[in-house]
Amino acid sequence: SVLAANGHRVSLWSRSREQAEEINRERVNKRYLPNVRLHESIRATDSLAEAVEGAGFVLLVAPSSAMREVASRLKPLLTGDECLVHATKGFEPETLKRMTDVIAEELPQFDPRRLVALSGPSHAEEVIVRCPTTVVVASRSRQAAEEAQDWLINSTFRVYTNPDVVGVEVAGALKNIIALGAGLSDGLGFGDNAKAALLTRGLAEISRLGQAMGAQPQTFAGLAGVGDLVVTCTSRHSRNWRAGYGIGQGKKLDDVLSEMNMVVEGVKTTRAAKSLAARYGVHMPIAEQLYEVLFNGKPPKAAVEDLMGRGRTHEMEEVARSSGSWS
Ligand SMILES: NC(=O)C1=CN([C@@H]2O[C@H](COP(=O)(O)OP(=O)(O)OC[C@H]3O[C@@H](n4cnc5c(N)ncnc54)[C@H](O)[C@@H]3O)[C@@H](O)[C@H]2O)C=CC1
Numbered sequence: 001s002v003l004a005a006n007g008h009r010v011s012l013w014s015r016s017r018e019q020a021e022e023i024n025r026e027r028v029n030k031r032y033l034p035n036v037r038l039h040e041s042i043r044a045t046d047s048l049a050e051a052v053e054g055a056g057f058v059l060l061v062a063p064s065s066a067m068r069e070v071a072s073r074l075k076p077l078l079t080g081d082e083c084l085v086h087a088t089k090g091f092e093p094e095t096l097k098r099m100t101d102v103i104a105e106e107l108p109q110f111d112p113r114r115l116v117a118l119s120g121p122s123h124a125e126e127v128i129v130r131c132p133t134t135v136v137v138a139s140r141s142r143q144a145a146e147e148a149q150d151w152l153i154n155s156t157f158r159v160y161t162n163p164d165v166v167g168v169e170v171a172g173a174l175k176n177i178i179a180l181g182a183g184l185s186d187g188l189g190f191g192d193n194a195k196a197a198l199l200t201r202g203l204a205e206i207s208r209l210g211q212a213m214g215a216q217p218q219t220f221a222g223l224a225g226v227g228d229l230v231v232t233c234t235s236r237h238s239r240n241w242r243a244g245y246g247i248g249q250g251k252k253l254d255d256v257l258s259e260m261n262m263v264v265e266g267v268k269t270t271r272a273a274k275s276l277a278a279r280y281g282v283h284m285p286i287a288e289q290l291y292e293v294l295f296n297g298k299p300p301k302a303a304v305e306d307l308m309g310r311g312r313t314h315e316m317e318e319v320a321r322s323s324g325s326w327s
Pocket residue numbers: 015032061062063064066069070087088089090122123124125261262263265
């Protein structure tokens with residue numbers, strides 16, 4: 001919709017022929033955004049080749065578990081000269097790789113430095129009705145980031161650039177874990193203090209892992225960090241928040257996921273975070289407790305008690321270790 005508003009002809013790829021035909025016939029994406037009429041210059045197709053033929057810009061938004069499959073299907077269809085952007089928030093479940101690494105492996109015709117990750121607080125339901133939205137595009141190539149910015153920016157969709165691809169991708173993926181936790185806290189009937197605590201301490205652990213993986217600390221104070229964390233932990237549109245809320249109210253994970261019928265990236269990302277935290281030797285107490293609740297049947301209340309009852313600590317672990325700032 002953003003690209004169409006900017007005057008581009010847009011092809012939307014769907015795996016389902018019925019869905020593509022319905023979109024073209026009714027001008028509405030009934031399953032996902034039923035209340036909004038699509039721009040006239042958007043055409044849906046179930047042919048991936050047709051969708052990308054002659055494209056100058058390609059946006060990949062498959063769930064993280066499907067990114068490799070989609071990218072590999074694109075290999076014979078793209079030249080390597082397209083502006084290639086992804087907006088997926090997660091790690092590949094089996095390999096724990098970031099999305100730009102998965103795409104680079106499957107699409108060797110692209111210079112990996114020119115791949116772009118788009119992230120930030122951007123619920124589709126609001127973007128499509130042109131509520132003011134800000135995002136960030138990250139690429140190791142400044143030129144590629146600015147090219148993506150040119151394609152996307154308009155008066156209701158403001159696009160910033162950032163060279164820190166690792167930080168933007170890691171922040172975008174990990175915030176979903178904290179959003180599950182925020183939903184869980186609300187589902188348990190806790191208040192605003194608890195949610196603010198989860199956001200703040202969640203950001204601390206996201207930033208710790210991100211930096212261990214090579215990210216710049218400032219990125220976590222930006223749109224992909226604080227920005228997306230705030231929106232996903234507080235918005236009624238968030239699937240991760242909603243899933244957490246259901247679990248907090250006593251529902252089973254499988255039931256919550258089957259009711260949702262849309263991807264809840266934070267579930268797989270919680271598994272990934274546990275492995276990454278171990279690999280990089282980083283302490284992630286919130287993600288750890290959430291893992292216990294999601295996959296080991298720990299009662300949410302017991303997880304909260306364990307989080308609140310942890311040993312005393314300094315707010316900034318790194319500072320505490322050096323103990324350089326006490327006077
Ligand atoms: N919905 C939103 O507002 C935003 C979503 N994202 C990210 O975008 C990604 C996708 O999320 P949504 O579109 O919201 O999820 P969704 O669940 O609404 O849609 C996922 C789409 O991917 C398709 N799909 C699933 N497996 C596939 C496969 N193997 N090959 C091809 N297509 C496949 C599904 O048919 C469906 O059309 C996620 O990583 C999410 O975090 C990022 C920013 C905002």
